[in-house]
Amino acid sequence: MIRELEICDFVLVDQLLLTFAPGFGALTGETGAGKSILLDALTFVLGARADAGWVRQGCRRAEVAVRFDWPRHPEAQALLAQWAIEPEEELVIRRVLDESGRSRGWIQGVAVTQAQLKALGGWLADIHGQHAHHALLHPTTQRRLLDRFAEAEREAEAVASLFAQLQEAQANLASAVVAQVEQAKERERLQWWLAEWEPLAFTAENWHQWQADHRRLAHAVELKTQLTAAHAALAADETGGLDQIAAAIRAVEEMVVFQPALTEALTLLTSAQTEVAEAAAQIRREAARCDEDPEQLAWLEERMRAIHDLARKHRVDPEALPALAASWQARLAQLEGSELTELQQAAEKAEANYRTAAALLSARRRLAAERLGTAIAPLLPELAMPHATFEVALTPCDPSPQGVERVAFLFSANPGQPLAPLAQVASGGELSRVGLAIQVAASRAEEIETLIFDEVDVGVSGAVAAVVGRLLQEVGNYRQVLAVTHQPQVAAAADWQWRVVKEVTDAGVRTTVQPLAEAERVIELARMIAGEGVSETALAHAARLRAEGCRRS
Numbered sequence: 001m002i003r004e005l006e007i008c009d010f011v012l013v014d015q016l017l018l019t020f021a022p023g024f025g026a027l028t029g030e031t032g033a034g035k036s037i038l039l040d041a042l043t044f045v046l047g048a049r050a051d052a053g054w055v056r057q058g059c060r061r062a063e064v065a066v067r068f069d070w071p072r073h074p075e076a077q078a079l080l081a082q083w084a085i086e087p088e089e090e091l092v093i094r095r096v097l098d099e100s101g102r103s104r105g106w107i108q109g110v111a112v113t114q115a116q117l118k119a120l121g122g123w124l125a126d127i128h129g130q131h132a133h134h135a136l137l138h139p140t141t142q143r144r145l146l147d148r149f150a151e152a153e154r155e156a157e158a159v160a161s162l163f164a165q166l167q168e169a170q171a172n173l174a175s176a177v178v179a180q181v182e183q184a185k186e187r188e189r190l191q192w193w194l195a196e197w198e199p200l201a202f203t204a205e206n207w208h209q210w211q212a213d214h215r216r217l218a219h220a221v222e223l224k225t226q227l228t229a230a231h232a233a234l235a236a237d238e239t240g241g242l243d244q245i246a247a248a249i250r251a252v253e254e255m256v257v258f259q260p261a262l263t264e265a266l267t268l269l270t271s272a273q274t275e276v277a278e279a280a281a282q283i284r285r286e287a288a289r290c291d292e293d294p295e296q297l298a299w300l301e302e303r304m305r306a307i308h309d310l311a312r313k314h315r316v317d318p319e320a321l322p323a324l325a326a327s328w329q330a331r332l333a334q335l336e337g338s339e340l341t342e343l344q345q346a347a348e349k350a351e352a353n354y355r356t357a358a359a360l361l362s363a364r365r366r367l368a369a370e371r372l373g374t375a376i377a378p379l380l381p382e383l384a385m386p387h388a389t390f391e392v393a394l395t396p397c398d399p400s401p402q403g404v405e406r407v408a409f410l411f412s413a414n415p416g417q418p419l420a421p422l423a424q425v426a427s428g429g430e431l432s433r434v435g436l437a438i439q440v441a442a443s444r445a446e447e448i449e450t451l452i453f454d455e456v457d458v459g460v461s462g463a464v465a466a467v468v469g470r471l472l473q474e475v476g477n478y479r480q481v482l483a484v485t486h487q488p489q490v491a492a493a494a495d496w497q498w499r500v501v502k503e504v505t506d507a508g509v510r511t512t513v514q515p516l517a518e519a520e521r522v523i524e525l526a527r528m529i530a531g532e533g534v535s536e537t538a539l540a541h542a543a544r545l546r547a548e549g550c551r552r553s
């Protein structure tokens with residue numbers, strides 16, 4: 001609900017602060033006094049496209065601020081939460097327009113764009129008029145209104161939640177199916193690699209041993225020749241190294257008696273004799289093992305070549321192949337265990353849950369659509385549309401978070417004219433009156449707290465105007481209503497009334513708004529009936545209209 005509207009240097013308004021009341025309020029005044037200026041100011045601060053001509057002549061900028069109770073509407077709350085604007089007691093929106101036509105806006109002191117103001121404003125105040133936006137034409141609003149009228153908000157929330165679960169389950173299944181195709185390719189690839197590995201299977205120890213064996217067999221002839229020569233050099237009679245060391249030992253032993261210092265040399269020679277003898281024995285044994293084995297050498301060369309080829313293929317060292325093959329086997333075992341059954345069952349269950357909830361919501365909507373149409377039908381003739389028809393249509397559609405049908409308000413103003421979406425076929429005046437009928441029928445269900453009707457009574461007779469006033473009064477029992485009107489029957493039914501006055505002063509033309517006390521209201525009603533020349537008859541008629549309006553409330 002609007003608490004205050006503050007306007008500064010906007011068109012003909014220099015400075016104005018209006019305090020709004022609950023219920024139904026009427027905005028009256030002579031033609032051209034500036035009633036539309038207030039609506040322009042309100043639509044401006046709620047995100048309408050700015051017009052540089054709105055800046056008061058001689059001023060550098062115009063400013064409008066509006067204070068609302070903190071909105072209860074879920075869409076408005078969601079937007080504010082999305083913009084990280086925390087709940088408070090009231091919501092303050094301010095917008096400034098400079099003389100060049102550029103504007104800036106703030107919500108709770110946070111700078112916002114025109115698009116943000118417009119998105120939020122549509123859920124704060126519903127402005128019904130020929131040139132104004134109103135949320136009632138939005139398919140989302142129509143669907144939400146029907147669901148609230150059906151008292152099916154919980155069912156709608158359940159459908160949205162279950163649809164999200166269904167999408168998640170289907171996405172998981174689809175991903176698994178795609179993954180299964182890729183896994184089949186991977187499985188085939190691993191099986192092929194393992195088939196290449198198995199004939200060559202070896203351990204790291206095997207590989208090191210085969211390398212040593214290959215080196216030995218590849219140099220067997222050279223090894224035997226060299227080792228035989230080495231053994232001969234050490235062990236040959238008279239000229240061999242052992243015999244020469246033995247001769248040296250005997251010579252030193254004979255002299256050590258005369259020269260004790262040779263004892264250390266004798267010890268070293270004795271040790272050398274032992275070590276050389278052991279070396280000669282080992283050389284002899286290794287020379288004996290250096291027999292040629294062409295078949296074993298050929299086997300090793302073929303096997304090692306195949307191992308090197310496989311290692312190059314997988315870009316690893318040969319000794320890393322055993323570990324790599326083990327990883328292939330582990331991955332293959334993991335792939336063999338992949339199943340889609342659980343995911344398929346989860347998707348089927350999610351779809352069944354969604355279908356059940358959507359069917360329940362559809363049933364509630366069908367009943368509510370019929371009841372809402374029935375409630376609106378008798379109001380249309382009373383609002384000077386005797387041949388109009390209205391229908392809430394439910395059209396099947398693909399499953400969505402909103403259910404399995406689209407909700408549309410259809411309207412036809414004349415006999416033989418087919419029903420079509422309300423926004424497409426209703427004229428400005430018809431649109432306002434149809435909107436009024438819908439708001440009356442669904443007044444307890446709608447959540448937008450402030451409704452503004454711009455001359456909803458244009459072109460209607462006095463009797464119809466009285467009906468409009470009664471209906472606006474009824475809506476005012478549940479929400480805040482402001483109606484711009486020229487009809488005294490409508491104004492008489494209001495809970496409160498403002499008069500717009502255009503004043504001409506030495507400083508120029510200015511528009512002011514005067515809240516009217518009860519006695520002033522009767523005078524204003526008489527002016528609306530008779531014009532400027534208010535007579536006793538007009539005053540009596542005005543007092544009677546006001547009394548009738550009070551009785552209805």
